Amino acid sequence: MLRGEAVDSLDRLSTLWMLRRDSARDLSRASENHRAIQFVVGGMSRVPEAMQASLPFEIEFDRHVAAIRGGRSGVEVVCHDGAKYRAKHVICTTPPPLTRMIAFDPGLPALHAEAVAFTPFGQGTSVMIPVRERFWEIDGRPGGSWTDNNRLGRVMQLATPEGDYLWAYISGRANMAYRSMDDEGVKASVLAELVRTRPAAEGRLGEAKVVNWSRAPFARGTFARAEPGQVSRFGGVLATPANRRIHFAGEHVSLRASGIEGALESGERAAHDVLTAL
Ligand SMILES: Cc1cc2nc3c(=O)[nH]c(=O)nc-3n(C[C@H](O)[C@H](O)[C@H](O)COP(=O)(O)OP(=O)(O)OC[C@H]3O[C@@H](n4cnc5c(N)ncnc54)[C@H](O)[C@@H]3O)c2cc1C
Numbered sequence: 001m002l003r004g005e006a007v008d009s010l011d012r013l014s015t016l017w018m019l020r021r022d023s024a025r026d027l028s029r030a031s032e033n034h035r036a037i038q039f040v041v042g043g044m045s046r047v048p049e050a051m052q053a054s055l056p057f058e059i060e061f062d063r064h065v066a067a068i069r070g071g072r073s074g075v076e077v078v079c080h081d082g083a084k085y086r087a088k089h090v091i092c093t094t095p096p097p098l099t100r101m102i103a104f105d106p107g108l109p110a111l112h113a114e115a116v117a118f119t120p121f122g123q124g125t126s127v128m129i130p131v132r133e134r135f136w137e138i139d140g141r142p143g144g145s146w147t148d149n150n151r152l153g154r155v156m157q158l159a160t161p162e163g164d165y166l167w168a169y170i171s172g173r174a175n176m177a178y179r180s181m182d183d184e185g186v187k188a189s190v191l192a193e194l195v196r197t198r199p200a201a202e203g204r205l206g207e208a209k210v211v212n213w214s215r216a217p218f219a220r221g222t223f224a225r226a227e228p229g230q231v232s233r234f235g236g237v238l239a240t241p242a243n244r245r246i247h248f249a250g251e252h253v254s255l256r257a258s259g260i261e262g263a264l265e266s267g268e269r270a271a272h273d274v275l276t277a278l
Contacts, residue, residue, distance in 0.1 A: 007122060007225060016235075017226035024258055040188070041161055044200050044260075067103040068092065068245045089241075089274045093267070096121050097220035112242040115234040119252055121221035123169035123214045125153075126176045127190045130206030131164035139200035146183040150174045151193040166205075168194070172220065175214065181211040222253030223259070239269060247273055 007013050040046050051058055067255040068076040068090055075090045092099060096119040107113060136143040136157070143157030143166065153170030168190050170178055178186050187208050195202045213222045224236060238248040239255055254262030 007120075009175070012120065012227050014228050014231055020231075021258055024256060036114040039160065047260075065092075065094070065102055067105060067106045068246060070245050075245045089245045089247060089277060091247045091249050091267070091270045091274065093248070093263070095219060095221065095250060096224055096252050098218060102188040102237070104242075106243065108242045108246070111234050111237045113246075115238050118230065118234075119224050119228075119238075120227055121252075122171060122223045122225060123175050123179055124169060124222040125175050125186055125213060126211045127170075127187060127208050129166040129168065129191070129194070129208040129209075131166060131204065132206050134164060134203040135198060135200040135204045139198060141198070145197070147197075148174070149193065149197070151189050152197065155194070166194070177213060179210075180257040181216040183212060186210045186212060191248075206278075239266065241273060241277075244277075 002036040013178055024077055063078055063083060064080040064082045069078065074086055074088045077085045077087075079085075081274040092102070094102065096116060098117050104113075106114065117222070131143075134143070143155075143164075145152070145155045147154070151170075153174045156167045156169065158165040158167055170190070178189075181189070187210050191205070191208060194205075213219050236255055238253045241247050249263070249266040251259060251262045251266070253266040253270075255264045255265070256262075
């Protein structure tokens with residue numbers, strides 16, 4: 001089993017990429033501030049919301065970018081509803097599957113275009129299940145489990161200020177059937193398998209909530225990774241501006257960190273590049 005990697009097959013995974021990821025984890029674990037796992041009360045969205053509230057201007061939401069046009073004097077961003085925005089530079093932070101749907105005019109340089117087209121993006125589905133009664137205290141087994149069971153994936157036991165939860169996270173090959181399934185189907189499948197493997201859970205769970213990252217229209221997956229050969233072929237190219245005025249940022253563009261920290265690292269780098277160019 002691939003330690004939770006959202007990859008369908010080992011031969012599609014770059015060893016260099018995994019070494020990079022593991023060294024980032026080692027650095028993080030060596031940090032004085034490291035604790036095994038930390039949660040944000042109310043959910044991770046509270047962090048960008050707080051960052052947004054600290055800005056001296058409004059952010060416009062619900063703008064679905066369709067095209068980015070670069071000109072000599074600046075860039076124009078065109079939305080599906082016809083709205084247009086002009087600026088000297090643009091920082092594009094959409095995940096790779098969404099960036100592939102944006103029309104760049106003129107087209108991106110060859111290596112940028114290749115990185116956008118071929119950076120693989122993991123697939124995964126989360127099912128959050130409130131626990132009304134701690135069934136693991138009844139059957140005497142741990143609440144969480146890590147299994148190659150194709151319907152259940154990994155189950156993590158979470159104790160939150162709002163109560164106990166189980167988080168079933170199904171990624172990679174185990175997630176294949178869920179990629180085209182609606183939320184009710186996913187929920188029914190996961191709960192049935194949970195109760196089959198842990199009969200004590202029956203009647204002790206609340207209403208589950210599904211986030212199917214593979215079907216989420218503005219995510220279309222989970223994490224970027226690299227296939228064999230891609231690190232040396234175009235690793236890092238998106239961290240350089242395209243057509244002088246188009247900058248990329250996001251988890252898939254970071255050079256060192258991964259996850260949210262990677263998104264922040266790449267965002268800081270892109271902002272620095274824009275400020276330097278202005
Ligand atoms: C299940 C799961 C668990 C995770 N757990 C952790 C964790 O514990 N720690 C951690 O550090 N990271 C974790 N991550 C990863 C973390 O969520 C991502 O790395 C991070 O959110 C990436 O940030 P981003 O800004 O690159 O992309 P996103 O957060 O995906 O933001 C991209 C934005 O672009 C918008 N967008 C997309 N297309 C368009 C378009 N055409 N026009 C306009 N807007 C568009 C989207 O709506 C979205 O707001 C997890 C991810 C998943 C799926």
